[in-house]
Amino acid sequence: MADKIETVAFLGPKASYTHQATLTSFPALPPSHLHPQTTIADVFTAVQSRTATHGVVPFENSTNGSVVFTLDLFADLQHQHPDILVCGEVYVPVRHCLVGHIPTPPRTASTSTSTSTSTASQGDDSGAQTPTRSAPNPLKPRATPLADLSRVQKLYSHPQAWGQCNAFLSTYLKGVERLDVSSTSRAAELVAADASGASAAVSSEIAAQIHGLDYLARGIQDAEDNETRFFILRRAAERDGADGAQGGDGGGDEETEKWKTLIAFTVDHEDPGALAKALEVFKTYGLNLTSINARPSGIVAWNYVFFVEIKGRRLEGGEGVVNRALRDLGRAARGWRWLGSWESKLER
Numbered sequence: 026m027a028d029k030i031e032t033v034a035f036l037g038p039k040a041s042y043t044h045q046a047t048l049t050s051f052p053a054l055p056p057s058h059l060h061p062q063t064t065i066a067d068v069f070t071a072v073q074s075r076t077a078t079h080g081v082v083p084f085e086n087s088t089n090g091s092v093v094f095t096l097d098l099f100a101d102l103q104h105q106h107p108d109i110l111v112c113g114e115v116y117v118p119v120r121h122c123l124v125g126h127i128p129t130p131p132r133t134a135s136t137s138t139s140t141s142t143s144t145a146s147q148g149d150d151s152g153a154q155t156p157t158r159s160a161p162n163p164l165k166p167r168a169t170p171l172a173d174l175s176r177v178q179k180l181y182s183h184p185q186a187w188g189q190c191n192a193f194l195s196t197y198l199k200g201v202e203r204l205d206v207s208s209t210s211r212a213a214e215l216v217a218a219d220a221s222g223a224s225a226a227v228s229s230e231i232a233a234q235i236h237g238l239d240y241l242a243r244g245i246q247d248a249e250d251n252e253t254r255f256f257i258l259r260r261a262a263e264r265d266g267a268d269g270a271q272g273g274d275g276g277g278d279e280e281t282e283k284w285k286t287l288i289a290f291t292v293d294h295e296d297p298g299a300l301a302k303a304l305e306v307f308k309t310y311g312l313n314l315t316s317i318n319a320r321p322s323g324i325v326a327w328n329y330v331f332f333v334e335i336k337g338r339r340l341e342g343g344e345g346v347v348n349r350a351l352r353d354l355g356r357a358a359r360g361w362r363w364l365g366s367w368e369s370k371l372e373r
């Protein structure tokens with residue numbers, strides 16, 4: 026992929042998890058070729074308008090599921106990003122921290138030797154939540170606070186992060202106002218500007234370091250192996266030979282196992298079994314489905330755009346099984362769009 030890459034747009038600012046995904050995917054690219062964007066939509070627009078040759082966006086988290094903003098951009102209801110294709114993926118471990126400002130205690134004879142982290146945690150130190158009827162076995166947080174959190178009145182983060190840190194946030198910061206911002210690194214940036222100690226962010230360790238913030242807790246995500254999958258985007262018209270759409274016959278099991286393909290389709294909602302008929306196509310060609318998602322169609326209430334990922338790749342001008350399945354899908358579905366084929370990076 027390296028020779029033709031000029032610029033990569035990613036969800037910024039610097040130190041977002043998407044930035045980490047970008048550095049992992051494009052390690053040789055100089056920083057001046059990496060363009061942070063404010064929103065995921067801006068990344069799509071940068072690639073569509075050729076401002077960037079590639080884009081990097083979050084797609085799915087192992088704990089909290091799909092990134093709906095990204096799915097909606099692939100659905101492209103406003104026809105703003107018709108040429109966007111996925112050409113790669115990268116998995117990044119996500120270890121969230123609670124970051125903010127720990128107030129420096131006034132120096133007196135008796136306190137001068139104490140450290141700022143010695144005032145850890147208020148309230149329930151057991152880290153256990155009270156069982157209720159709706160949550161009889163509440164998750165136990167994996168981390169305990171490193172500082173007194175009683176001053177924290179506002180929490181900032183990307184909405185995807187809340188669902189990944191449920192146990193910690195509902196145990197130690199229950200009822201504290203949560204403000205959604207465009208990324209976890211933007212959250213750290215905002216908290217850095219509020220020296221009062223009343224704001225905290227859920228962000229990465231790197232974001233805390235670059236903004237000079239204190240750790241109020243580390244490793245607060247519910248699952249130790251929490252990770253997010255990111256997609257690398259390119260424009261349809263610009264072939265870079267790395268997306269699997271060229272060469273080979275795409276036939277053998279080994280080939281199929283190595284690749285993934287993303288497809289969006291719609292069905293006739295009045296036709297009973299329409300979705301089953303569309304999915305049957307993949308079964309007919311022995312194509313394993315690895316994910317399925319639905320998003321509102323945006324045209325008729327309670328109608329949906331379906332997204333499936335399958336193992337295998339579409340061949341450019343070729344006759345592979347995915348090409349054949351897509352031809353049949355054209356008959357079974359109301360409409361469909363191929364959204365790219367790429368090499369799988371899942372290592373298990």
Ligand SMILES: O=C(O)C(=O)C[C@]1(C(=O)O)C=C[C@@H](O)C=C1
Pocket residue numbers: 036040041042043044083084086092119183185186207208209210253
């Ligand atoms: O906010 C960031 O740092 C991002 O890169 C976005 C994002 C996401 O949308 O999933 C990426 C990884 C984490 O799952 C949380 C947030």
